[in-house]
């Protein structure tokens with residue numbers, strides 16, 4: 090069995106593209122520092138919209154296969170070598186946006202048995218033995234069923250893994266401080282006339298916005314801005330990038346953050362920490 094690096098980070102995401110949007114700079118930074126970064130993606134995003142006209146023929150399984158390729162290109166851009174699909178490729182289907190009939194598809198992630206799905210994730214946790222896990226808050230950041238389910242499965246898997254012999258030291262949820270979003274949208278409004286986007290999103294479109302005091306950790310990934318942008322561009326069916334902004338298929342411009350923010354929800358945060366591994370005794374961890 091190959092010896093894993095001392096620091097090991099696990100990120101749990103719903104669709105191909107979420108990892109780059111939420112944590113691209115963090116993943117690139119830690120990968121560059123020699124941290125073992127493991128990404129688990131829960132669905133292939135086969136119910137997503139497609140931006141480029143030349144790719145709009147891709148739907149269902151064909152879109153899922155294409156987005157799997159986009160994901161592979163994105164994690165290469167981030168320098169991440171361990172990217173896995175929860176339960177294996179295609180095990181859990183994309184559930185579609187909240188409230189549509191697709192949510193009732195028995196094969197979609199929203200209909201999954203949480204304990205069973207968490208069992209698959211706990212297998213990964215026991216394999217990699219991460220000290221840190223990152224996922225969404227209980228609203229999935231913005232209320233998408235697959236994001237909410239990814240949160241539920243991740244938090245359940247933390248407990249299952251502890252029962253099976255590996256306790257994760259720190260669990261974080263993706264966050265953005267309210268004052269940071271307000272300032273970023275003020276700049277965006279000023280710059281919109283010269284951007285390749287007609288309209289800006291609203292703050293409500295940004296996942297995980299909370300009052301500043303709930304944010305425990307700010308990871309400065311400015312040195313990895315290019316890697317994050319390249320990873321987001323790799324998801325060409327889902328994202329248009331015009332740094333320091335991007336838009337999803339709704340064509341609404343929003344800020345592309347290179348400092349990425351987190352709220353520690355399990356474990357102990359160092360005051361004003363800027364490192365997800367802050368405060369951990371990593372000597373001899375395995």
Ligand SMILES: CC(=O)N[C@H]1[C@@H](O[C@@H]2[C@H](O)[C@H](O)[C@@H](O)[C@H](O)[C@H]2O)O[C@H](CO)[C@@H](O)[C@@H]1O
Pocket residue numbers: 104105106107134135136137138183184185186233327337338339340
């Ligand atoms: C970022 C993210 O989670 N994207 C999801 C989301 O995609 C959105 C959806 O298609 C919506 O209808 C569009 O207006 C919006 O622009 C898209 O980002 O939901 C998809 C379907 O579940 C999912 O495949 C995609 O990854």
Ligand SMILES: [Zn+2]
Pocket residue numbers: 103104107233236
């Ligand atoms: Zn998503």
